[in-house]
Amino acid sequence: MQQKIFIKTFGCQMNEYDSNRIFDSVKKIGYTKTNRYEDANCYLLNTCHIRDKAKEKVYHEIGRVKKTFRYKEKPLVIVTGCVAQAENDEMLKREPFIDLIIGPQSYHKINDTILNFVKKKKKSDETDFDAISKFDYFNKLKNSANKVSSFITIQEGCDKFCHFCVVPYTRGPECSRQFEHIIDEAKNLAESGAKEIILLGQNVNAYNSENYRLSNLILEIEKIKEIERIRYTTSHPKDMTEDLIEVYKDSKKLMPLVHLPVQTGSDRVLNLMNRKHTIKDYINVYNKLRKINSSIKFSSDFIIAYPGETEEDFNFTYNLIKEIKFINSYSFIFSPRPGTIASNLDLIDRKISHKRLEKIQELLSNNQIQINKSIENKIIDVLVENQTEDKKKLFGKSEYMTSVIFDGDKKNIGKVVKVRITRSNRNTLIGEMSENFNQKVA
Secondary structure, eight states: OOEEEEEEEOSSHHHHHHHHHHHHHHGGGTEEEOSOGGGOSEEEEEEOSSSTTHHHHHHHHHHHHHHHTTTSOOOEEEEEEHHHHHHTHHHHHHOTTOOEEEOGGGGGGHHHHHHHHHHHOOOEEEOOOOHHHHHHHHHTSOOOOOOSEEEEEEEEOOSOOOTTOOHHHHTOSOEEOOHHHHHHHHHHHHHTTOOEEEEEETTGGGOEETTEEHHHHHHHHTTOTTOOEEEEEOOOGGGOOHHHHHHHHHOSSBOSEEEOOOBOSOHHHHHHHTOOOOHHHHHHHHHHHHHHOTTOEEEOEEEESOTTOOHHHHHHHHHHHHHHOOOSOEEEEOOOOTTSGGGGSOOOOHHHHHHHHHHHHHHHHHHHHHHHHHHTTOEEEEEEEEEOTTSSSEEEEOTTSOEEEEEOOGGGTTSEEEEEEEEEOSSEEEEEEOSOTTSOBO
């Protein structure tokens, strides 16, 4: 009987990439993908530990699956990702419905782990940090993604040890893939129809393999004719090196959106967080990039109400957002992660925390609304990714990663087209294909 696997992915873009690569692996032992978990012989949950109550979300999902399969043959249940790494054998003890736990650096072992379980029916967890072996394994498997915008993981882990962050404990130390393997994967994706490559890493601009840096990768991928856009995420301010900044001067395909998490506008709180950069450092990077290209915009992440944040510290964050006018940014109230230094600190009053978050999100929202409004009646370049769900319109992204919906023929999927923006809201630009391709692009 054919084996079917259902994969549900929580969290970051790297998890999405990992889920695709996991399927590239398990199809070698006979699995096909199903979009209906009710039909699956194997249910795999790829988890994320960044958001609040991540562990409880896992048990909630497993509970839902248990209920569905109460009167049916139980599927093989696998939990992967950062929650799996953090909780490992505790999950097997707490929830007997789970069969296998596999951490992010052990995905190369998934086929053997599954086959061993089928043979011996013995539950197990694989949570060793072995990124090099994982990279070597997946380098030999073709990435079967056929999306217009495709991810490539180039680096995993982090050595920064920010006091709020669980990544060093769930993804391990920084480890970079070999340069030529990344380029080979980019070429394969281009042959499969990719027009945009997004380079991924927990600390992507710390990439360093045999003296090749992120800047070298960008310029080499730029040579691939079919690739029209290049992006990377997520970066650390400390690793915005001069060579990377200079790439924005030389590259024609690197998009003018820099996602650079600052977390707070207060040097005092940055020190409490162990972020290893100052606001002066951050603004210096901003000014250098804007001098190179005035159309560059910044997006960021903000942790609000970090333990010890005063009203003055909060106001520094508020004023920094007003100064830089961040777009497409994320903001969250601090929530402790088990095992991190910040998990032992006293939380700020809930009402104060929510009031500060609301104020920050209102400012970020107004920035985005004003920026989107300023694009109305202008013509912009849009990479067409797909049709909308109802098949009536096309969906794509602007150079600044803003969603764009417009009328058009599906033959334009995979192309960069010019779209006149007719209206907008906070999250989306709405427009129509431009007939006049000679007009200046906004």
